[in-house]
Amino acid sequence: MEIMELIRKRRTIRKFKQEPIDRPILEGLVEAARLAPSGSNLQPVKYKIVDEPQLVHQVFQHVKWAGYIAPAGNPSENEQPVAYIAILADTAIKKSDYELDIGAAAQNIFLTALDLGIGTCWMGAIDREKIKEILHIPEQYILNTVIALGYPDEEPVMEEEQGSIKYYKDQSGTLHVPKRKLQDIII
Numbered sequence: 596m597e598i599m600e601l602i603r604k605r606r607t608i609r610k611f612k613q614e615p616i617d618r619p620i621l622e623g624l625v626e627a628a629r630l631a632p633s634g635s636n637l638q639p640v641k642y643k644i645v646d647e648p649q650l651v652h653q654v655f656q657h658v659k660w661a662g663y664i665a666p667a668g669n670p671s672e673n674e675q676p677v678a679y680i681a682i683l684a685d686t687a688i689k690k691s692d693y694e695l696d697i698g699a700a701a702q703n704i705f706l707t708a709l710d711l712g713i714g715t716c717w718m719g720a721i722d723r724e725k726i727k728e729i730l731h732i733p734e735q736y737i738l739n740t741v742i743a744l745g746y747p748d749e750e751p752v753m754e755e756e757q758g759s760i761k762y763y764k765d766q767s768g769t770l771h772v773p774k775r776k777l778q779d780i781i782i
């Protein structure tokens with residue numbers, strides 16, 4: 596897909612088909628993240644791929660979905676993610692100010708995943724301590740973000756903002772995501 600088409604098409608997905616994602620594909624997403632820009636080229640961002648079903652299920656207990664419409668945005672039992680990529684900052688490389696590196700790396704994952712037909716949800720509302728424990732992540736790493744993954748089982752739509760930026764579901768259950776208009780963001 597052309598880059599602008601990918602960017603337009605990318606939507607946060609919160610309902611997933613219960614089909615596994617092959618490990619080499621997940622590693623390919625981390626490969627895309629690896630090549631992202633990094634301040635001073637320090638590359639402090641590390642990754643943990645979570646695709647073992649029992650671990651995936653455990654992580655699910657400690658993430659929160661779609662705050663504006665909770666609990667309507669929660670995936671039901673047969674719509675849950677089939678994998679996660681946990682994004683970590685390696686404090687042995689950098690102790691602070693790694694968030695922008697993580698943002699750039701995460702966006703590479705989102706767009707590459709979409710190009711492969713895989714849906715993603717950036718999960719910031721997570722219980723970091725619990726997830727670190729479940730995944731046996733050593734102290735040296737700060738768990739910043741978890742990306743939920745799976746083949747999409749919904750088609751959210753993007754629209755121009757009309758007075759509210761809050762995403763919402765319509766009567767048929769389709770998620771609508773308002774984006775601020777171009778003329779409102781160029782100052």
Ligand SMILES: Cc1cc2nc3c(=O)[nH]c(=O)nc-3n(C[C@H](O)[C@H](O)[C@H](O)COP(=O)(O)O)c2cc1C
Pocket residue numbers: 605606607608609659660661662668716717718719720721751762772
């Ligand atoms: C930093 C960050 C944290 C987020 N955390 C969550 C989260 O914890 N749970 C969730 O359901 N969505 C989360 N999202 C997804 C946003 O809700 C979503 O990106 C936003 O509604 C716009 O929708 P779009 O991604 O389809 O453009 C997060 C997004 C970002 C960038």
